Amino acid sequence: MSTFAPKKYQQEVLDSVEAYFKACHELPSPSIAFTAITERLWGRGSPYNGLSGFPADMPYFCLRVPTGGGKTWLAAKSVHLVNTHLLRCEHSVILWLVPSKPIREQTIKALKDRSHPYHTALREVGPITVLDLDEAKSVTRATLDTSTTVIVATRQAFQVEEEECRKVYQSSGALMHHFDNLSPTQREDLLTDGQDSERTTPYSLANVLRLRRPFVVVDEAHNSRTELAFDMLARFRPSGVMELTATPDLERTPTNVLHSVSAAELKAEEMIKLPVVLETEPNWQQCLADAIGRRDALHRLADEERRAGSAYLRPLVLIQSEPRRSGIETLDFEKVKNELITNHGIPANEIVVATGEERGLEQIDADYKLGIADPTCPVKFVITQKALAEGWDCPFAYILVSMASLSSATAVEQLLGRVLRQPGASHRNAKALNQSYAFVVSQNFAETAGALRDRLVAGAGFERREVTDFVRASTAEQARLDLDGYAGRVIVRPVAITLTEKPDLKAVPKVVRDKVTWDSKLNTLTISTPLTEEDANALKASVTSETAAAAIIEAAQVSRTTAVEFFLTPAEAGDRLLVPQLALRTQGTLALFDDPEILEYPWDLSPVDATPSADDLNTLNAALKVTQGGEVDIDERGHMVSRFLPELQRDLGLVYQPENWDEVRIATWLCRNLPEPSLTHASKQAFVAAWLTNLLRQDDFTLARANLQKFLIRNLLEASIRELRKKAVAAAFQRTLFGDDAASRVAVTDQYAFEFHAQAYAPSRDYDGRFGHFDFRKHYYGRIGDFDSKEEFECACQLDTWAQQGRIQFWVRNLVRREGSSFFLQKADGRFYPDFICQLPSSNEQPGPVLAVEYKGGDRWISAEDDRLIGNLWASLSGDRCRFVMVKDKQWAWIDSQLG
Template sequence: MELKSYQKEALRALEDFLHRVGAYEKDLPNFLDQAFREVAARYMENPPPYLEPKGLEGIPYVCFRIPTGGGKTLLAAHALAPARRFLGQDAPMVVWLTPTEAIRTQTLKALKDTRHPYRQALEQALGQVRVMDLQEALALPPGDVGAVALVMVATLQAFRVEETEGRKVYEENGHLMGVFDLLAGSVPEDKLAPPEGIGRYSLANLLRIMRPIVVVDEAHNARTPLSFDTLARLEPGVILEFTATPREDSNVLFAATAHELHREGMIKLPIELVVLKDQEAVLQATMAKQKELEALAQRGREYLRPIVLIQAEPRRGGDPYTWEKVRAFLLERGVREEEVVVSVGERDDLTGQDLLSPSSPVRYVITVDKLKEGWDCPFAYVLASVRPLKSPTAIEQVLGRVLRMPGARPKEQEALNKAYAFTVSENFWEAAETLREALVLEGFERYEAERAVRTVGLGLEERIHLEASPSPLALAPLGPKVEYDPKVRVLVIKEPLNPSERAVLRQALAEKDRQKLPHTVRTPSEEGRVLEVPLLAWHGEPLEVEHFLEEGWSLAGRDAHLDFVPQPLGERGEIGLDGGRVRIARLERLDQAGRLFGSHVGWTLDSLALWLDRHIPHPDLPQEETLPFIYRALGELLGRGFTLEDLVAEKRQLRNLLEAKIRGHREAAQKEAFQRLLKDTPPNLGTITLRLEGDYFPPNPYRGAYDFQKHFFPVIADLQDGTEEFQCARLLDGLEEVEFWVRNYPTWRHAFRLPYPGGNFFPDFLARLRDGTLLVLEYKGKHLAHTPETYEKEAVGQLWAQKTGNLFLMVRTLDGLNAIYQAVRR
């Protein structure tokens, strides 16, 4: 199964983080914080400091925030590849922890099925692999350990010593004695001895020695002090969390947005909400919507049968609208009995049902609170609740079931790319706000949740539920166009506002309410206009950094000296009595795991060179280039008096050093090629057109008070009032010569980019002038105004301007803003 772009970006973030950890861990006492902040800064403003839970100091421990429906399990399987490379283990152990028994059973089944995409991702990441439950792990045959990658799937509760099953993990286990006999030849006795509370021949001790990769699924359900204690006992090498709703103290390295999932066809958005006065009206409207969607689905090429999830009232006092009443209503109106299933209490008609099969007749699923955990059906399109939506937690689990997109790809009929909700309520705005709160529980950012729920049937008035009441005096200039009811905190915009009135309203609202303000003036993108921007191209495709070296490059003649310092196992724990002690101890444990099972027995110089070549990524260099370089590096080390056994025992360190060396030579070659490109402008360099339209969903939208008038999209990415970039944006917005402009941001699918030796460069602003000329603008503050990187970016920007006949401007400090006037009024 092909990874989506945000999943690929998450893996790049992990790879980069672990590479930086390996590069910094010997020299920086705060190496994890440094690596984390450098990578996280690409995806968020001012990333928080890296937090090290007690007992897990020095262990790479990061979280990936993926909203519901985003493919967390597939991403987790692929993430094992960079983790394995970081640990330098050919056949690592993986502990895969799930929040519940139902999810454990579902995950174990998928990972064991060789036809399932999850299992195929596992094999791609780890090579030969054996997947097992905890009972199988307790009887692990010696021949498997170190020969194949081992993935143990369990609940976190199963590793808690207080639980019956957990005690078995920590107790002496005669089945594992053969494994420890094998270890005895490779691991010093003091390393085999377990800490207090763990049996010598126990599974926990084996994991502790092997430094497992730990995957925590839906970690917010598991992360408590007790959970950290449990994880610390396993002494993992790397911990990876995957969740929709991380806690504030998570080390979130990468966060996907709901709109990224929607753009990739993973989830349905927006959710159209209809609120009606009584239960039967809700059911009648729901039935009509199901028939409408099914008719549309039949026009498409793929099989799709839209399903309705109905939440009935629980059997409590009064006269509740129970599941029996819902079912009777549907049958009385012509729905066939086999089209309705019930999942309430002990009754679960879903068991054994394959709802995606064309032979399944099911169109309605009735529940009360929750559907069984692990149940998933992308055919679910409509959520109907015959009870008022008052609690987001009561609706959250069922709402998540209607968000997933069938086939994880957009549909031809636009109506089939949306989800639908029908509910009964006297208070429409309370229902809408409850739905939005439930989306936040599903991993949406609040601003995304605000835009994801679209209310239907409200006429021309715009109604907004505010979190803070505005001053009557501040609203007074808007006269009869705007009304506010302080009792329910609802603002009603009765007539369209002109730009100055809109600015007054924005000033009157609290910052957290401004993002809810509807757009009364349609932006160019909302009018269906497209901004076309030329990109630099190489042989008809976008120019990338990799193209700089398309003609090839060589390691021949380049320096192969490595700063190699072996530290024998057993001595490293004594190095340093200061704050660096924990770091050195962690390195010792990692190397210990990499040296197991006679890892330096039977090795030759050739087998070591081949191992290193296989574990160093070099897609741009053939083995004919890399192997001679590796032999030169190894030969130089042998010439300095190191033995082959020294080199094999430290092959993880050697791999890191060689990878860094080759990366450095690659960057140098790219800089050389970049200078040739600027100087010679080869004939293969051309342009192609990038169309900027549609899906502009920035992760950090502007929420300030200034009312921009000329931005191409209704929201603006990553601006804060008063900043230097804000001053640039305001100047562009106010220039008569500017027709419209766009705030460019790196994670946008259509982001404008220019390659330079350091990677891709994403200029801050694009503007179209009224004469049709494009202006690309990059702002650099004083601290970055004259760095080598800034000059490289400026050079490729001027190359773009020369090739396309447009304007590129590098503005250095606010004093340079006059250059913008001069450029547009040339």
């Protein structure tokens, strides 16, 4: 595998991590920083939950990423951020915890493989060393001093009963040299053995880790933080803890979710195949036959696209068989395999069995260069029982067939995750190839759909509020039984029939009995919930006359057809919402204006006075005091309280002794660690050298001190260069977009139109009624993103009212910082996301104009001047294809004037 550019949502996750690490130093503590950053990112600050057994303000946070979102790559990519922005050191120790030994081996292999994206992401930090726990027990001091060292271990390895854990605390002669020339402060912090005068300090890995203050990465952290034995990890004095999981613990021991990625974002970035198209069939042989038919249809589509130039694709069916039981006939793997071969003529070499006894997938990996994805591999069906090998991924997996109950949670969650994920895959032209499929042996569609949604929430990390849209019935008949799938958007009319006899409801299964009521006075049977054909047959058996039986069958059919009325959102109905975007003409060609870097602007640092500011010097002096002695506060009772980050910086300063670098070497290092692609190397080098020379002219500022503080110097230089570039971009932006001949350079065109995709709407928070309730009928999606204020909510109510009157076709609550599901206008220093996008009615068979509406509180009106400028420019260049209005003080007439 080769390196790849991060998806938009992945870059947003990394940006959030960087912002948090920076805020940890800028604000009084990491706990305060967490609340402040979540407020800045999501509009509502989250409280910080300390981790039991650790210092109360140790940096501790969680990244919530659903199945298929690339958690391990994000973890590897974050190591560079840990060193640069949190620890501010060149080399660190990363303790990387995984849930099992197979995942450990897989992770170590990938992190060591120079051609793997995980390794490439990790190497951004500089020299790296990847070790397992056994190798770490003989790690040299030189290794830790010259590379960032990643120690990969299972969580269980640190549980007391594990032998691996005991060895971590045992003295080893191989580690003795780590403890030479320690300061009294360092020795005081080490673990000791024995009692009183006989106490000794073991040369143990545990003590090496205490010296080095490792940063802990916990992969797949869900529901396991108590069994992680964090009290043991606390003994290593970590510098911080980062969890990655699809399903964080939010109740028992709540974690700190810094950034939450939604499944809709993954769908928008083509990381997973959604929706899951579900079909239930009580006869297992027919269910299997239906799945085979679906696979064949997908294969034909894939072959057609391949002939047109698309990549090779061979859709796979994953079949979950039942386990064998002594004396009981089950749909085990042998019976399923025999059915495929005997009744469907599937060649044996197209079937592989992966169970505890049969390890067919391992043989496939050995026989074919690309494993099951190899074009020469014939396999089309994988039969498993409980779960596939951990970490097994194949973008060809499209169809899940479950012979067992969906309540078999672990197996279904894992198999469903395999079908959803599409590593290395991309969007296909055929809609059917961008979806997943589930065929389940079941008589009750609604119950099965509910169980499948539960599995997506519990195992794949989908949010309950979004999962409704991601399970869809394969047939219209079954869709009418999926009332939960249209929660809040379906009307079920009761069906009442008069019978000549009283049905014996006691003999009817409870699941059917709960859907009907009998009125003995009127001799009326009322069906309140749609009945399936199987339900109807069970209910028919409760009467004796043919007339009553026929009436029940007829009424049941009405209950699941004409008695059910769905309210479809515009997105579900197939209406498209496309918004023309700003484009910039460069060298005669139009390009989407989504990055100010495409502006042509003079950018040269050579004429700039490269001198540290007074604020820069104050920051460096304050940081030096911290490094030399730590920092203490006094609590309300007069007790001294150590602050976490100052202590950490002191400890790292003691253990990582910098080499004796000269001025040229320091300047070279600073240039290499200041990525600024818009600058020439010569320009950057001259600026950095001059800045450093001026710094060294300051009193008490030596080369040794510059070397010690080079990470902080790097951050100060980066901030200075960023501010200078910001000014240059702002000038070019104003000249290009608002100059006299701007119309010749800027255009608003359908060539670059943003489309609101039907399943890519991903609010960080849904509106929960906190400002009032309104029956929104014309919102483009079933979900509505939260509103920032009551006035904004009232603006949405007004838009929906006009839409119900026909003056607006439909509207959408536009989201902020959700790049795959929100429209924006690029500014010089950021992006403007209008609050609402409205599709106005069409005329003369042409699409109607698009109206962008922004509501601003009176206190923010003046600061929103640049938003008004770019919004009005966008509208004026569109030829009435687009309109824009910014409203304050509930001046709804301003919007009304744009609707004509």
